[in-house]
Amino acid sequence: MDLVNVMKALGDETRLRMLNLLNKKELCVCEIEELLDINQSNASRHLNKLSSAGLVEYRKSALYVYYKIKDEATAQFPFLVSFLHDETRKLTKCVLDEERLNQYIDSGITCDELKDGRLCFKDNKEEQ
Amino acid sequence: MDLVNVMKALGDETRLRMLNLLNKKELCVCEIEELLDINQSNASRHLNKLSSAGLVEYRKSALYVYYKIKDEATAQFPFLVSFLHDETRKLTKCVLDEERLNQYIDSGITCDELKDGRLCFKDNKEEQ
């Protein structure tokens, strides 16, 4: 877990968006795919980068892999706390992502249902 | 000055070392070359990246160009304050760089004399 690699991991919009959501809630890969509107391959790869940098950890449960922010990361790099709380909300996409996440949580549906398109997001992210 | 570009600029060891020194003192390009032991082309290019990201600003004086950390950067991205103060000191190279800077300042020599090799640094950075 070295600083330069951590900063490289933070230097990508998709990974910032991932961390922003993971800062709110532990999520599985397919939830992240849907919420960020990215494909499975990219989701997995970017999560792997975050994991290699030591920023996130995961647990496997049945078919799913759940990612969350690693406590040791914020312990070792305290600036991450204010960074994740204050800076990501300045990014339009992060704000929209969070609205999607809240809508998903409030709906009470499962990640399988999310993937099946049961939720029509209120934003029109793909048209922006 | 957007967050992603700022983070990209921070994701490089040489630029972190530059910011670490500039956080202590305004410096001209040739001073940075000597203190970090990098060539002129790289020094200029990395400083240009930091400038493009909005992290540093410069003023020209005679032949020299003096770089410093931009107040607006720390104002817009407050995490930078604790980041620059706390995290860079965890990097061995940054600590050595700072020792070189202090030795340079204490010596009272000019940047021209520094470039002429008038100062023999106490560290053996190039052999590490």
Next chain:
DNA sequence: TTACTATATTCGTTTATACTCATATATTAT
């Protein structure tokens, strides 16, 4: 067993980054 699904990984391609060497630019000194 076979079929299905979530995730990871490989392959090939494209784009971005970092570097060295050489040259251009602009200021100072003579």
Next chain:
DNA sequence: ATAATATATGAGTATAAACGAATATAGTAA
């Protein structure tokens, strides 16, 4: 004017990063 110097930039190259599409892997369900 010319020479010297600090800095920036161009050209070429090598390395790394990001991506889509396809395939591999591992767990689940039938």
